[in-house]
Amino acid sequence: MTSVDAERPSASTSSPSESPSGPPSDRVVLSAGDRASRSGWPVAAVVVGVLVVIPVAFLSVSILDPNEEVWRQQWRTRLPGQLVDTAVLLVGVSIGSLVLGCGLAWLVTAYRFPGSRLFGWLLVAPLAMPSYVLGFVTLSVFGFTGPIQGWWRDTFGDDAWFPPVRSMGGAIVVFTLVLYPYVFLLARTALADQAGAAYDVARSLGAGPVEAARRVVLPLLRPALAAGASIVMMETLTDFATVQYFSVDTVSVGVFRIWRGTFDRDAAAEFATLVLVVALLIIGIERILRGRARYGESAGAARRLAARRLTGVRAAAAFCTCSFVLLLAFGAPTAQLVVWAIDEATGPRGTPLVDQFPGFLQNSVVLAAFTAVICVIAAVVVTNAQRFHPGRTTGIATRVTAIGYAVPGPVVAIGVVLALVALDDALEFIGLGLPGAVATGSFVGLVYAYCVRFLAPGLNTIESGLAQVPEMVTASARSLGARPSRVASRIHLPLSRASILTGAVLVTVDAVKELPIALLLRPIGFDTLSVWTFNLVSESRFEQAALPALAIIVVALVPVALLSRQLARLSGEPSS
Amino acid sequence: MTEVLPLEVDRAVKAFGDTVAVGGVTISLDHREIIAVVGPSGCGKSTLLRAIGGLESLDDGSIRLAGLVVDDGDTRVPPERRSVGLVFQEHALFPHLTVHANVSFGLRGRPRAEVDDRVDEMLGVVSLAGYEGRYPHELSGGERQRVALARALAPSPALMLFDEPFASLDRNLRDELRRHVVSALRATGTAALIVTHDQHEALAIGDRVAVMRSGRLVQADSPDAVFHSPADEFVAAFLGEASFLPIENGDGTAVSVLGPVPGASSTTHRAMVRPDDIELTDEHEGVEGEITEVEYRGTHWFVDVRLDHGISVGALAPHLDRPEIGDRRRVRLVAGHAQVPVEPVD
Numbered sequence: 001m002t003s004v005d006a007e008r009p010s011a012s013t014s015s016p017s018e019s020p021s022g023p024p025s026d027r028v029v030l031s032a033g034d035r036a037s038r039s040g041w042p043v044a045a046v047v048v049g050v051l052v053v054i055p056v057a058f059l060s061v062s063i064l065d066p067n068e069e070v071w072r073q074q075w076r077t078r079l080p081g082q083l084v085d086t087a088v089l090l091v092g093v094s095i096g097s098l099v100l101g102c103g104l105a106w107l108v109t110a111y112r113f114p115g116s117r118l119f120g121w122l123l124v125a126p127l128a129m130p131s132y133v134l135g136f137v138t139l140s141v142f143g144f145t146g147p148i149q150g151w152w153r154d155t156f157g158d159d160a161w162f163p164p165v166r167s168m169g170g171a172i173v174v175f176t177l178v179l180y181p182y183v184f185l186l187a188r189t190a191l192a193d194q195a196g197a198a199y200d201v202a203r204s205l206g207a208g209p210v211e212a213a214r215r216v217v218l219p220l221l222r223p224a225l226a227a228g229a230s231i232v233m234m235e236t237l238t239d240f241a242t243v244q245y246f247s248v249d250t251v252s253v254g255v256f257r258i259w260r261g262t263f264d265r266d267a268a269a270e271f272a273t274l275v276l277v278v279a280l281l282i283i284g285i286e287r288i289l290r291g292r293a294r295y296g297e298s299a300g301a302a303r304r305l306a307a308r309r310l311t312g313v314r315a316a317a318a319f320c321t322c323s324f325v326l327l328l329a330f331g332a333p334t335a336q337l338v339v340w341a342i343d344e345a346t347g348p349r350g351t352p353l354v355d356q357f358p359g360f361l362q363n364s365v366v367l368a369a370f371t372a373v374i375c376v377i378a379a380v381v382v383t384n385a386q387r388f389h390p391g392r393t394t395g396i397a398t399r400v401t402a403i404g405y406a407v408p409g410p411v412v413a414i415g416v417v418l419a420l421v422a423l424d425d426a427l428e429f430i431g432l433g434l435p436g437a438v439a440t441g442s443f444v445g446l447v448y449a450y451c452v453r454f455l456a457p458g459l460n461t462i463e464s465g466l467a468q469v470p471e472m473v474t475a476s477a478r479s480l481g482a483r484p485s486r487v488a489s490r491i492h493l494p495l496s497r498a499s500i501l502t503g504a505v506l507v508t509v510d511a512v513k514e515l516p517i518a519l520l521l522r523p524i525g526f527d528t529l530s531v532w533t534f535n536l537v538s539e540s541r542f543e544q545a546a547l548p549a550l551a552i553i554v555v556a557l558v559p560v561a562l563l564s565r566q567l568a569r570l571s572g573e574p575s576s
Numbered sequence: 577m578t579e580v581l582p583l584e585v586d587r588a589v590k591a592f593g594d595t596v597a598v599g600g601v602t603i604s605l606d607h608r609e610i611i612a613v614v615g616p617s618g619c620g621k622s623t624l625l626r627a628i629g630g631l632e633s634l635d636d637g638s639i640r641l642a643g644l645v646v647d648d649g650d651t652r653v654p655p656e657r658r659s660v661g662l663v664f665q666e667h668a669l670f671p672h673l674t675v676h677a678n679v680s681f682g683l684r685g686r687p688r689a690e691v692d693d694r695v696d697e698m699l700g701v702v703s704l705a706g707y708e709g710r711y712p713h714e715l716s717g718g719e720r721q722r723v724a725l726a727r728a729l730a731p732s733p734a735l736m737l738f739d740e741p742f743a744s745l746d747r748n749l750r751d752e753l754r755r756h757v758v759s760a761l762r763a764t765g766t767a768a769l770i771v772t773h774d775q776h777e778a779l780a781i782g783d784r785v786a787v788m789r790s791g792r793l794v795q796a797d798s799p800d801a802v803f804h805s806p807a808d809e810f811v812a813a814f815l816g817e818a819s820f821l822p823i824e825n826g827d828g829t830a831v832s833v834l835g836p837v838p839g840a841s842s843t844t845h846r847a848m849v850r851p852d853d854i855e856l857t858d859e860h861e862g863v864e865g866e867i868t869e870v871e872y873r874g875t876h877w878f879v880d881v882r883l884d885h886g887i888s889v890g891a892l893a894p895h896l897d898r899p900e901i902g903d904r905r906r907v908r909l910v911a912g913h914a915q916v917p918v919e920p921v922d
Contacts, residue, residue, distance in 0.1 A: 472668035475631050476724070478655040479662040480682030481731060490681075494672045 041484055042393050045385035048378045049397035052452050055415025056407055059276065062269040062418065070267045078249060086250040086278060088168060089175070089243065093236045094229040096176030101183025101228060102221070104322065106213065109191045112307045113315040119322040120188070121564040126329035127181045128556035130513050130530070131235075133549040135174050135242040136537040137333040139165060171246035175236050177329035182235075183228035185563070190224035191217070200306070209308075226289035231405075233282045237275065238408040241515050241534050251275050252516070255410040259520055265417060272414040279408050334553065340546035356532075357547060364528040367443075367518075368511035371450040375458040375507045376500060378451070382459065383466045384492060387474055388484045398459070405456035409516035416449040416521065446521045453517060454510045458503040465499020466492060505558055512555045580643035581605060582735045582767040583628065587637035589649075590623050597623040599791035600637065605735070610761055610768045611796070612782030614775060616814065620791040621771045625737050628769065629662050630655030642734050661728030661766075665740040668724060669712040675699070675723050676708035682731035698726035701760045718749045722756055729764055736761065736768040742777065754781055775815045779803060787811045808919045812848045817878075819854075819889040820846045821915065830917065833863050833885055834909050840917035847915035851878060854891035855910050856899065862908030865889075870899050881907050 071079075108120045126134075142148050142165045152162055163169065198220055202212035240252040251274050259268040310318055382401050386394040404412070420442070469492060477487045493500070515530040522531060529548040536545035583605040590598040598620040605611055613621045626632040628639055633652040638645055641660065646653040655662075669678050679695045686694075699705050702722035712720055721741065728736060741757065742750040758781060761768050772778050778785045779799040786796035787807075795807035806812035809820060821832040823845055830840035830847075834854075837847040856879070868888065869880035877893040891907055893899050909915070 470666060470668060472664040472666055473670060475629065475655065476662055476664065476668045476727070477670070477681065479629055479658070479660055479733075479737075480727065481656045481659075481684070482681070483654075483656050486684075491670055495670075 041381070041385035042389045042391075042397075045382045045394050045397040045401075048382050049400040052401050052403065052455060054419045055412055055449070055452055056276070056403070057415075058418035058422065059269055059272055059411060059415040062266065063273040066270060067266060070264075070270060074254070074271070078254060082249050082251050082254050085168070085243075085248050086237070086252075089171060089248055089250060090233045090236055090278075090282075092168070092172035093175040093179060094232050096172055097180040097183045097232045098225060098229055100176060100325065101180040101185075102187050102225060104180070104325065105184050105187035105191060106217075107318055107321065109188060110213075110307055111310050111318060113310040113318040115319055115322070116307075119326070122326060123184055123322060124181045124560055124563055125326065125557070126178050127563075128553050128560050129178050129330055129333065130515070130549075130552055130556070131175055131178045131239060131242040132245075132515055132530070132534060132537070133337070133552065134178050134329065134333050135171075135245045136533075136542055136545060136549075137336050138170065138174055139245055140542040141332075141336060142170075166246055168246070168248055171243055171248045174242065174246070175232075175239075177325070179232045179235055180325075180329075182231045183225065186224040186228040187221055190221050223290045226286045229289075230282050230286035234279065234406065234408065237278055237282070238410070238516055240410065241519065245537070251278060252408060252410050255414065256516075256520065259414070265414075265421065269414050269418055272411045275408050276411045279406055279411070283406055334550070337546040337550050337553075340543040341550055344543050344546060357551075360527055360529050360532045360548060361551060363526055364512050364530070367446065367450065367528060368508045370447045371454060371511040372458075372504045372507040374447065374451050375455050376462070376504050378455060379459040379462040379503060380488075380493070380500065383463045384484070384488045387466060387471070387492070388487075398463070402456040402459050404453045407453070409453060409514070410520065412449050412453045413517045413520040416445050416452065420445050420448070443523055443526065446518065446523065446526075449517050449521055450511050450514065453514070454507045457506040457510060461499050461503035461506060462496065465496035465503075468499075469495045502562060505562065509556050509559050513552055581640075582607060582609075582642060583769065584640040584643075585624070585628065585637070586640075588624065588627060588634050588639060589636035590620075590627055590632055590634055596620075596791050598627065598634075601788070601791070601793045602637075603786060603793060603796060605767050605769060608762075608765050608767055609783050610758065610770065610781060611784045611786055612778035613769060613771045613786045613788060614773065614778035614814075615788035617773055619788040621773075621788050622739055624788070625739050625769065625771045628735075629660050629737050630658050659731070659733050659735075661731070661733035661736040663721070663724050663728050663736070663738045663741050665743045669720055669727070671712050673711075674708065675704070675710050675712075675715075678712070678723055679727045679730050681727065694730055695726075698730045699723075701729065701763055702726045702756055717745055718753055721745065721753055725757060725760060729760060729766065732764070733766065736766050738768060738770040738772075740772055741770065743773070750777075757781070779815065785815075787814060789814075805916060806848065806918055808921050809846065809848070810921045812916075812918050817851050817890050818848050819851075819887075820848055820918070821887060821889070823847050823917065832915060833883060833887065834889075834907075834915060837915045837917050844917040844919060846918055846920070848918045849889060849909070849913075849915050851890040851892045853910055853913040853915070854889055854907050856881075856891060856893050856897065856905045857908050858906070860906075862906040864904060864906050867899050867901055867903045867905060870901055881905065883907070 104119075104123055108116050108123070140146055144165075149162055152160055198216045199212050202216040203209070207215060237250070237252060240250065240256045243250055243253055251271065255268055255271045255275060258264060258271055378401065382394075382398050386398050407415075473491060473495075474487060477491050478484070482490065512528075513530065515534055518528050518531050519534065522528070527535070529552055533545045533548045533552070536542075536548075581604050583603075585601055585603045588598050588601045589596070601620075601624055603611075613624065615621050623632060627634055627647065628641075630646065630653060634647045634649050636649045638648040640646065641658055644653075646658055670681065673681070676695055679698055680691045683691045683694055695708065696705065699707060702725050704719060704722055704726065707715070707719070707723070712723070715723065725741075738757070742753055745753060754777065757770075770778075770781055772781075779802075782799060784796055785799050785802045787794045787802060787810075789810055795802055795811050797805075802811060803815050806815065809818075812818045812820075821834060823830045823832050823837050823840055825840070825842050830837040830844070832847050834849065837844075840847065863883050863885070865881040865883035867879050868882050871878040872895075874895070876895050877897060877899055879891050879893055879899045880888055881891055882888045889907060899905070
């Protein structure tokens with residue numbers, strides 16, 4: 001007979017503590033194979049997480065034993081100036097990006113004017129423009145020897161004042177123009193998701209459009225703006241190439257200078273921790289600004305902002321504003337690069353550089369492909385581990401895996417060097433010294449650093465793709481006898497294929513654009529398109545740098561095209 | 577050795593942080609038995625099901641399937657080694673696979689001809705023969721759920737688990753699918769545990785109904801027994817409309833305003849009556865009261881009557897009657913029905 005006891009414990013069953021040593025049939029089920037299948041995925045996820053953290057950990061440890069001499073010397077010479085420059089640059093660029101990104105987002109969301117929907121996604125295009133490319137085009141066009149200043153002097157005389165281009169101001173303008181799209185994107189999404197109803201309510205309560213925007217919409221946007229500003233500052237902080245064009249001396253430049261100048265690992269490491277501290281400060285500020293609000297939390301089918309139609313002068317002004325920004329940040333520099341590239345290819349001097357192009361392109365592609373494949377595999381492993389074994393272990397592993405975005409390039413690069421040097425030493429110690437050290441300037445180190453830095457975008461994309469597969473689908477597959485590996489390959493991978501591809505594309509593009517890590521870690525003779533561009537620009541051979549720069553822009557346009565599809569949805573007519 | 581049952585859960589405990597979802601549940605399932613686990617949302621019934629299926633691990637207690645320990649609080653056998661079929665509220669079909677591929681997913685390693693035969697057989701059981709080549713998005717909600725049922729039954733699991741299997745369907749479809757499920761389970765002789773929040777469903781589908789509240793199993797018995805002899809006022813009220821009348825305990829007799837309460841002990845203080853136990857009457861017997869609420873239900877009227885003693889009871893009136901709010905009517909027990917003494921909720 002069946003027994004059902006509501007709360008009374010039944011005496012017939014052995015207590016839990018005795019169960020493992022129960023009848024022999026128990027052991028048949030709890031075989032070693034089961035234990036292995038239980039632990040394989042979390043272990044893999046933890047391994048990925050540890051590998052990502054190792055460089056940062058090595059770097060952080062190095063500061064525990066500071067070399068006072070290095071710091072004293074730096075403090076006497078460049079350090080104070082570098083701190084000031086870093087602060088001014090970060091604040092300047094974030095203010096510029098907030099004003100430009102937020103303003104343009106409001107313009108294309110709250111108003112209708114000729115081209116407003118097209119601008120809705122075209123204004124994201126500058127994301128494809130690396131700062132080191134816009135930087136050198138700006139210098140050459142607006143610099144003292146450039147056509148603009150030449151025309152200025154011809155018109156107003158040789159002593160006519162012209163704002164200095166090779167300056168902090170110039171750097172802030174260039175970074176603002178390439179980074180505002182981050183703010184623009186987040187602000188647009190937030191506006192589309194949340195602002196409609198709140199704005200309407202505020203208007204119905206008697207607030208004018210400007211007052212409603214200031215008192216209701218802006219506070220609603222605050223978390224999105226805080227997130228946008230923090231991305232912008234991170235991207236600015238990671239750079240040490242573009243700023244050098246403009247004679248701006250940040251802490252990241254300091255790392256580069258020490259590393260390239262002296263190859264003093266320890267000194268560079270200590271300086272890199274300073275960059276890490278700045279990055280942590282940025283994250284802290286974002287947390288404070290964001291407050292308890294969450295961004296990206298859509299209230300479901302929220303009502304969109306009803307756009308106002310602009311006419312006449314106002315419409316023309318709106319159109320011109322958007323066009324001008326787009327022209328300055330993307331159109332004009334691209335056109336200039338095309339002109340230079342054609343001149344170079346067809347010019348009288350012949351085309352020696354064009355011949356080198358395939359080699360550099362191949363380096364970039366190989367590096368990016370390795371990075372993308374490894375990042376995708378790591379992201380698939382980590383996200384699947386979290387699905388099969390939800391819990392604290394896999395949760396932490398996932399979050400740790402995504403820290404790369406918050407760790408500036410110089411920090412990752414120096415950290416990887418420290419980690420690989422330790423590995424070299426360890427191999428040496430156990431008598432497995434490899435021919436040619438792993439650490440110094442190896443392809444492995446370069447790929448490792450790229451993966452640490454670019455796992456985050458891949459992981460986020462693949463994670464959201466897997467989130468589209470209901471947990472019950474996973475559970476059903478497993479209850480039908482499929483082990484996690486079969487569920488992953490037969491169910492999860494086919495169902496999240498699109499997001500895996502997108503993740504791979506995002507990582508590839510980031511890897512092709514990347515300059516700072518490549519400059520620090522590239523093996524001798526292994527120059528990527530971005531490094532080649534930088535080297536040519538450093539020798540002021542702007543025309544010759546046009547070809548690789550254009551190649552990078554073309555590659556970088558791919559994710560922008562992907563984004564545009566998503567954005568086209570946002571700019572659709574409000575459904576009534 | 578005692579008889580090997582498809583499922584034995586012993587003092588199962590599962591907590592999420594400070595929230596105890598399942599707080600010591602002991603239950604077992606006989607061969608070919610269908611048990612409906614019912615309770616309000618958050619009572620722990622789904623967590624219990626997930627633990628049996630291997631989707632959650634127990635903190636304490638144990639689960640045995642066909643006599644083998646699959647979870648004892650320390651070691652957990654993964655779901656793929658349990659031979660337990662799962663059907664969820666959302667059909668959870670694999671959207672990129674055809675009906676055939678869905679149903680045959682759990683039949684890996686068998687000869688192809690055998691797989692095809694089994695798929696045909698299972699689709700026949702759920703009346704979907706000929707649907708092999710379709711994709712889930714080409715099916716209706718009810719058809720998807722039947723494919724999910726066929727898929728779960730295909731590997732001949734020793735036990736089937738259903739988590740709110742009909743909740744996403746509309747009423748007519750739900751009744752039809754319920755008959756499909758029961759006949760498929762009977763045809764294959766599979767024991768099943770069906771979790772639902774719908775009392776009518778639980779009463780209609782289960783050989784036994786297990787009522788849970790706050791992580792505890794309050795009562796598990798035949799549908800008739802849980803409905804007409806509820807263990808306490810919670811079970812009484814949860815399974816259907818019920819009114820509770822205070823009892824006065826005299827010398828050996830227990831009496832409410834509607835008359836004697838047979839079977840009441842000296843410690844019970846209230847008796848349950850269901851609306852179908854009470855009728856409105858125009859004769860001079862019964863208790864007088866005022867109608868405070870009227871609801872038309874097609875076959876009859878449901879009325880709330882506030883008795884002059886101050887207590888409200890629900891009653892059914894024939895659909896030809898026309899009760900109105902404010903009417904003064906008399907109520908009495910239907911001949912042959914009795915009031916049931918119930919224990920208060922602890």
